[in-house]
Amino acid sequence: MAVSNYMSGIFGTSPVKPMQVHMEKVHECVSLLVPFCEALIAENWKTVEKLQKQISGLENEADVMKKELRMNLPKGLFMQVSRQDLLEVLTAQDRIANKAKDVAGIILGRKMILPKTIAADYSKFIQRVVDASEQAKITINELDELVETGFRGSEVKLVQTMLKKLDKIESNTDTLERKIRGKLFQIENDMPPLEAMFLYKVIEATGDVADQAQRVGSRLQLFLAR
Amino acid sequence: MNIIIENATLFLVLAGIFGLFMAWGIGANDVANAMATSVGSKALTIKQAILIAAVFEFAGAILAGGQVTKTIRKGIIDAKVLESTPELLVYGMLAALLAAGCWLLIASHKGWPVSTTHSIVGAIVGFAMVGIGIEAVSWGKVGFIVASWVVSPVLAGVIAYALFRSVQKLILDTENPFDNAKKYVPFYIFMVGFIISLVTLVKGLKHVGLHTSTLENYFYATLIGLLITALGVMVIRKIKMNETLNKDFHYASVEKVFAVLMVVTACAMAFAHGSNDVANAIGPVAAIVGIVQSGGEIAQKSALSVWVLLIGGAGIVAGLMMYGHKVMATVGHNITELTPSRGFAATLAAATTVVLASGTGLPISTTHTLVGAVLGVGLARGMAALNLTVIRNIFMSWIITLPAGAILAIIFFYVLKGIFS
Numbered sequence: 014m015a016v017s018n019y020m021s022g023i024f025g026t027s028p029v030k031p032m033q034v035h036m037e038k039v040h041e042c043v044s045l046l047v048p049f050c051e052a053l054i055a056e057n058w059k060t061v062e063k064l065q066k067q068i069s070g071l072e073n074e075a076d077v078m079k080k081e082l083r084m085n086l087p088k089g090l091f092m093q094v095s096r097q098d099l100l101e102v103l104t105a106q107d108r109i110a111n112k113a114k115d116v117a118g119i120i121l122g123r124k125m126i127l128p129k130t131i132a133a134d135y136s137k138f139i140q141r142v143v144d145a146s147e148q149a150k151i152t153i154n155e156l157d158e159l160v161e162t163g164f165r166g167s168e169v170k171l172v173q174t175m176l177k178k179l180d181k182i183e184s185n186t187d188t189l190e191r192k193i194r195g196k197l198f199q200i201e202n203d204m205p206p207l208e209a210m211f212l213y214k215v216i217e218a219t220g221d222v223a224d225q226a227q228r229v230g231s232r233l234q235l236f237l238a239r
Numbered sequence: 240m241n242i243i244i245e246n247a248t249l250f251l252v253l254a255g256i257f258g259l260f261m262a263w264g265i266g267a268n269d270v271a272n273a274m275a276t277s278v279g280s281k282a283l284t285i286k287q288a289i290l291i292a293a294v295f296e297f298a299g300a301i302l303a304g305g306q307v308t309k310t311i312r313k314g315i316i317d318a319k320v321l322e323s324t325p326e327l328l329v330y331g332m333l334a335a336l337l338a339a340g341c342w343l344l345i346a347s348h349k350g351w352p353v354s355t356t357h358s359i360v361g362a363i364v365g366f367a368m369v370g371i372g373i374e375a376v377s378w379g380k381v382g383f384i385v386a387s388w389v390v391s392p393v394l395a396g397v398i399a400y401a402l403f404r405s406v407q408k409l410i411l412d413t414e415n416p417f418d419n420a421k422k423y424v425p426f427y428i429f430m431v432g433f434i435i436s437l438v439t440l441v442k443g444l445k446h447v448g449l450h451t452s453t454l455e456n457y458f459y460a461t462l463i464g465l466l467i468t469a470l471g472v473m474v475i476r477k478i479k480m481n482e483t484l485n486k487d488f489h490y491a492s493v494e495k496v497f498a499v500l501m502v503v504t505a506c507a508m509a510f511a512h513g514s515n516d517v518a519n520a521i522g523p524v525a526a527i528v529g530i531v532q533s534g535g536e537i538a539q540k541s542a543l544s545v546w547v548l549l550i551g552g553a554g555i556v557a558g559l560m561m562y563g564h565k566v567m568a569t570v571g572h573n574i575t576e577l578t579p580s581r582g583f584a585a586t587l588a589a590a591t592t593v594v595l596a597s598g599t600g601l602p603i604s605t606t607h608t609l610v611g612a613v614l615g616v617g618l619a620r621g622m623a624a625l626n627l628t629v630i631r632n633i634f635m636s637w638i639i640t641l642p643a644g645a646i647l648a649i650i651f652f653y654v655l656k657g658i659f660s
Contacts, residue, residue, distance in 0.1 A: 020271070020272040020275040020570060020606055020609065020610070021275055021279065021569070021570045021573035021574050022573070022626060022628075022629050022632070023610055023613055023614075023625055023626055023629040024279065024573065024574045024575075024576060024577060024613075024622075024624075024625065024626065025623075025624035025625055025626040026575070026576070026624060027575075027576040027623030027624045028623070028624065029623055089626060089627045089628050090624050090625070090626060090627070091614075091617055091622075091624070091625040091626075091627050092623065092624050092625075093620045093621075093622070093623060157488055158488070158489050158490060160623045161411060161488075161490045161578065161580075162407065162411045162412050162490075163403075163407050163411070163412070163619060163620035163621055164620055165407055165411075165412045165620070166407065166411065166412020166413060167412060167413060167414050168412070
């Protein structure tokens with residue numbers, strides 16, 4: 014007699030674990046921005062190049078995971094959260110890594126050198142941006158607990174505190190971004206114009222990493238809204 | 240009449256073999272469905288599940304299986320039509336057993352959704368309708384049975400929803416889920432013991448010759464419930480908060496407490512399954528034995544022989560030992576996301592529904608009831624992901640199994656009739 018069973022067929026594969034693994038990968042990618050920035054300030058181009066490759070590689074891995082997860086979310090699946098909301102969280106997660114890759118790509122591609130006056134601020138800015146990504150990761154880590162509690166009760170409160178913290182970190186990065194822009198504005202006339210332009214672009218892209226991390230949070234918030 | 244007396248031993252032996260075959264098929268395949276949530280939630284190892292299933296399926300069949308057996312035996316066919324030709328009923332029941340058994344074998348081999356209950360009911364209705372006449376079927380009773388197939392998954396779903404919501408309210412969604420789990424889980428354990436033993440006492444035991452009054456029933460049910468609860472509390476007390484386990488998943492220790500409850504519920508489920516589905520195999524056997532032993536008298540009100548129940552129980556256990564463990568391993572492997580808190584709610588809801596049906600004498604599909612219960616938990620936002628295509632499979636099993644059982648039974652009926660007359 015063949016072994017077959019349709020009772021077990023009703024239990025679909027939960028997307029929660031893959032979502033968490035994806036977010037971990039994304040954060041692994043983003044966190045490399047810290048050593049990347051250190052190497053950049055030290056003008057250690059070999060390390061910069063090596064780290065850019067790693068960032069790009071991890072982003073690629075996250076991309077593959079994202080596609081796989083999407084393939085495993087058929088329409089007939091009945092989940093605790095809407096399929097669309099879940100896919101949006103996934104997209105937001107993926108974009109964090111995309112933006113980190115952009116930052117590293119532009120810097121290496123143009124062999125950019127940070128002006129001395131903003132180097133320290135930029136390094137602080139990067140650290141905070143990575144913090145935002147980490148907070149997003151911590152929050153996504155609570156997904157399995159949310160599933161366990163059926164998105165109700167004290168666990169929801171816990172996640173909401175985490176989301177508030179994420180918002181706070183992101184708004185902190187905004188402040189830092191404004192400060193760096195201000196400093197850059199003061200020295201932009203002493204720089205080659207193209208260099209200045211692209212520096213603005215890098216600063217913007219760096220800020221976008223934190224924005225996307227916050228976006229993960231705001232999409233997650235939709236799970237909690239009843 | 241002469242045919243029956245001449246071939247008495249042959250009929251009894253055939254009935255015994257076919258009944259054993261059918262029971263074996265149920266044990267090999269259907270039991271795994273009933274135990275799916277228990278094994279899937281990892282509260283039990285495969286070995287433990289087999290052991291529990293063997294013991295409680297057997298107990299369920301013997302202690303509470305009488306009522307459904309009665310329905311299969313003489314509820315579906317109007318015996319009055321057959322008074323002058325009792326041998327037709329013997330052929331028919333043999334054919335029905337063979338048909339349902341074969342269909343079970345084919346369908347589970349091919350991986351088609353199959354319900355033992357639907358096969359046997361389809362087979363009996365089939366041979367009665369074509370082999371004897373439309374008027375031979377008690378359509379009122381059959382309609383009632385079919386209605387119960389719709390009602391039972393829905394009822395199980397509603398109970399599961401309510402149970403799981405209560406688990407959320409009392410335990411999972413609170414500040415201290417671990418402490419609350421330790422506090423409230425014993426009540427659930429009591430509920431399992433109380434409900435199952437009460438239904439058994441009220442409805443089942445008279446078939447094994449025990450008669451108790453209502454007051455006694457409640458007294459014994461409470462006693463059994465308390466006894467099981469005491470055992471459960473002893474185990475739960477030993478469970479300590481495990482910080483390392485909790486680091487990754489904060490509810491790991493809470494689920495440990497639910498695992499105790501899941502074990503108790505798994506016993507209840509196996510008992511419920513035994514009380515309802517064993518009748519599919521032994522109901523027809525009982526009918527044949529009744530006719531043969533009375534020398535051809537159909538209307539005779541003989542009590543159910545215990546050895547017939549034993550055949551059913553033994554067949555199920557044999558099937559379980561030979562093939563059931565393989566199916567169970569697959570089930571356990573396929574269900575990865577189910578935690579004991581969910582598994583318990585779904586299983587208890589299904590077990591309660593099935594035992595109630597057993598008490599009322601309604602043959603229902605345990606698997607479909609369990610699916611209904613799982614969906615109920617899902618509606619309470621309890622399941623991460625459920626695959627709704629299974630519901631389509633259930634409708635498929637209705638559309639395919641009923642006529643398939645019927646057609647096979649009709650063929651076997653005419654073959655048997657041709658051989659003996």
